[in-house]
Amino acid sequence: MxxxxxxxxxxxxxxxxxxxxxxxxxxxxxxxxxxxxxxxxxxxxxxxxxxKDFVGRPTPLYLAERLSELYGAEIYLKREDLCHTGAHxxxxxxxxxxxxxxxxxxxxxxxxxxxxxxxxxxxxxxxxxxxxxxxxxxxxxxxxxxxxxxxxxxxxxxxxxxxxxxxxxxxxxxxxxxxxxxxxxxxxxxxxxxxxxxxxxxxARFQSVISKEIKAQLLEKKGKENPDYVIACVGGGSNAAGAFYHYYNEEDVKLVAVEAAGLGNHTGESAATTVLGKPGILHGSKTLLMQTEDGQVVEPYSISAGLDYPGLGPVHAHLHETGRATFYSVTDEEAMKAGILLSRTEGIIPAIETAHAFAALNQMSFNPSDVVVVNLSGRGDKDLDTYIKWGKY
Amino acid sequence: MNRIDQLFQAKKERVLNVYFTAGYPQLHDTVTIIEALEKSGADLIEIGIPYSDPIADGPTIQESNGVALANGMSLKVLFSQLNDIRAKVKVPIVLMGYVNPIVQYGMEAFCAKCEEVGVDGVILPDLPMFEYTSYYKPMFEKHGLYNVFLITPQTSEARIREIDDNSNGFIYMVSSASTTGAKTSISIGQSDYFARIKSMNLKNPTLIGFGISNAETFDKACENANGAIIGSAFIKAISEEGDLEKNIEGFVKSVID
CATH class of the missing domain: 3.40.50.1100 (Rossmann fold)
Incomplete structure (x- = not known):
């Protein structure tokens, strides 16, 4: 479809x-x-x-060698964290x-x-x-x-x-x-x-430059446009939509969306909409929505302010319903640990939103030949306070 | 015949529609407020179904929505309160609400329940015309429920015609580009808009809402339409200390007398 x-x-x-x-x-x-x-x-x-000249595009597609070794796959990072202002x-x-x-x-x-x-x-x-x-x-x-x-x-x-x-x-x-x-x-x-x-x-179209560049960059590096996986975090879902856009209809590419599970999906303190939501209407579109039985919108929770949203973009609700994308959810703790891991293995401190995408790597299994692109949607400068408060590093 | 049609057949000017939020100030005030409004001379009553994210509403109605939800109001509770309302009042009643709680209740079940308890119409600001005509219109018609649409100063003439064709009961003329309760007057600049709508000779009666708060603004609105709708100012009046019924009577009389 x-x-x-x-x-x-x-x-x-x-x-x-x-x-x-x-x-x-x-x-x-x-x-x-x-x-x-x-x-x-x-x-x-x-x-x-x-x-090109103001944002600094194209952003690099970087082969993360130590991370690749750790997870047993060929992992590339799409460096949206290097955009001017620090994110996609x-x-x-x-x-x-x-x-x-x-x-x-x-x-x-x-x-x-x-x-x-x-x-x-x-x-x-x-x-x-x-x-x-x-x-x-x-x-x-x-x-x-x-x-x-x-x-x-x-x-x-x-x-x-x-x-x-x-x-x-x-x-x-x-x-x-x-x-x-x-x-x-x-x-x-x-x-x-x-x-x-x-x-x-x-x-999504303005963000689709991300997947347009990934295609060109993979072609140059690997001789093919399509990776096996594209992984991105989803709150509303703009970085994921940009990273998926030119792969929506490339069936050989597995799309992986990662939501914030806060303290855990069954604690009442989560923002994982595809797990906890059902169809509803918020902010002008019909989508999956976290809500009470009476249709009142539920307040979500995530350590990451950018993922703390009770709905998600309608395209992602569709990708979820049709099974075109696989959805994972990641807790605060798992995301913070993944943020530290990326910092220590690749020298990149990610935004806490982005760290959720990296934490999903722990829930997946790869073949050594798999080409995996993780959209590194933002850098962690804005999150230093949260990292410091969490403190386990 | 639908009670809204009966009303406009009998009364073509100075029709007063008063809005209140179900479950505010107290959960079980609904019937008391309806009875007091009818007795005081309101011609039409609009009951707001509280919602967590009322984006067309300003602070006064937002707060009343929040209080009502905290009090435990829901569509199910509201329908149970309205169960024998037709044994008590004759005044036409419309429900106003955002579409999500109604979709969760089930649109067909909602229309059926409205007919059963004697609700005459609904105002669903975020239900687009396209969705209504494509999916829901037959359910409304089956249960004799009227759907009232809004127009604003920015609404094009072609769209006003489309809205007029697909509306029943009356058209809700939003007086200016704003959320509810944002303005406490209606200004000279709106005269062109009012005159433009009047000259279109719509098939539906019109009521002006947003910015109507007292006798002066009510009179001004009534010069330009069949009547007017008061919401935020009434919510403020019933938030006052003292006897609820006396506050309601005092407010309505101050507007229409």
Whole structure:
């Protein structure tokens, strides 16, 4: 079965645009224009220029020899941690700011969990001289303080989301409310493959540069475009969507998505949506959703602010339902240990989100000839406090 | 005939629709509030089904949703409270809610239950027209349940026509681009929008909501539509200390007299 989005924004049973009428014109304007704009030669030229000289693309595909020896496979790391601002998030914000300019929008809003998307948005707004407001859960502001200050240094206003669990879900609610109240001059840069159509597909396309480069780089290194495995962590799922995108319909490539299990999937403190969720509607799309029997959204938990989300992108719900991707879940403790292991074996301290992807290697078994690509979505600078508090190194 | 149609046949102006959140301020206030509203002169009652993530609502209604959920309100509890409501009041009742709790309850079961207890219509802001007409419209029609859609100042004329064709009961005219309770007035700039809608001669009656909070804004809205909807201001009124029924009566009378 081919993985692709239909004209109503559905991937199989998931997706769509469940939005109040107040947001309809904004979303419709985007839907009607984005495909045309992103194909314009001038847009492509400016995007490619910024990805190369501002973001620092292509990012390396690095053969991690010591890690390979440890797990008995040929493991490559896609070095998104080397992107400007420290994670893959900027691939999307560069694309969306260029789009916003062509739509004539004067102001930008965004939501952020770990702060990486907020920093990436504040960065491109500074670059273009555009006003920027970032909503961030009050709890996340406390656990990701350096990123809050980075956004402020870049000239963005960081507004605390004080409703609900005061994390990513609530920051997204507040950003949507802001957009309802400011519908004409403002573009909302969503940071993951979530939200109403066309956001999930649009964000995935901006992130798809990751798998496009992996293909070219593997061809050069191995003489073939396709690895045996592509592994990525999933909160909303933007880095995974980018790493999977050009492999969705390459059946010989096994797609592996790794969710955060927090303190464990049966402790009530987890964010593993495919384990604990069932179909529901959140932030404008039908997807798998952690919820009560009455359909109230459940507050998730993960040590990693970027994975602390009760839903996931509709494309991932579809990949899960069809079995196209295999999902693993990884606890806080397993992720932290994997983060230390990567630091000690390869000299790379990963973001705690990313560390989840590496922890899944322990749950898998490989043939020595297997070519494995792990998407190293972000670096751990922002997480030093969390590493220090955890302390077991 | 649906009670909403009966209402608009009998009354074409100054129709007052009052919103409250089920389970607020106390879990079992629902019937008391409905009876007090009817007695005080509300023409239509809109009961909010509380939700954890009400993205179209401002702080006042968000807080009432949070309190109601903490009090234990759910769709099941609400339907049990409404079980013999038709023995008590004649006023048309619409339920307003976000689509996820209703999808979890089951859309068909929800429509059937609405018919059984005597709910006349629903407002589901995040259920898109496309989903409604593709999947759910036959269920609504089978159970005689009306679906009320919203329009805003940004809604195109073509879409307003489409909404008018697929709506029953009335059209909910959102007065300005905002979440609920964000503005406490309606301004001169909205006159063009109001006039534009009036000149379209829609088949459905219109009620203006968002920013209607007192007699002055109610009067202004009624010059431009068949009536108006008050939500956040009423939630604030029933949050006040003192006797709930007296607060309700005082508020409604202050708006319509």
């Amino acid at each position: 081919k993985v692709q989005v239909d004209e109503r924004g559905y991937y199989g049973n998931f997706g769509g645009a469940f939005i109040p009428e107040m947001l309809y014109p904004n979303v419709e304007e985007l839907r009607e224009n984005y495909e045309r704009i992103v194909q314009e030669p001038d847009f492509q030229k400016q995007l490619n220029h910024l990805l 998030k900027v691939n999307n914000t560069v694309g969306q700011i260029l789009l916003a300019q062509r739509l004539g929008k004067k102001k930008i809003i965004a939501e952020t969990g770990a702060g990486q998307h907020g920093v990436a948005t504040a960065t491109v707004c500074a670059l273009m001289g555009v006003e920027c407001i970032v909503y961030m859960g009050e709890v996340d502001m406390a656990r990701q303080k350096p990123n809050v200050e980075r956004m402020r240094i870049l000239g963005a206003e960081v507004r605390p989301a004080t409703s609900g669990s005061k994390t990513l879900k609530d920051a997204t609610n507040e950003a949507m409310r802001h957009w309802i109240n400011n519908p004409t001059d403002t573009h909302y840069i969503i940071g993951s493959v979530v939200g109403p159509h066309p956001y999930p597909e649009m964000v």
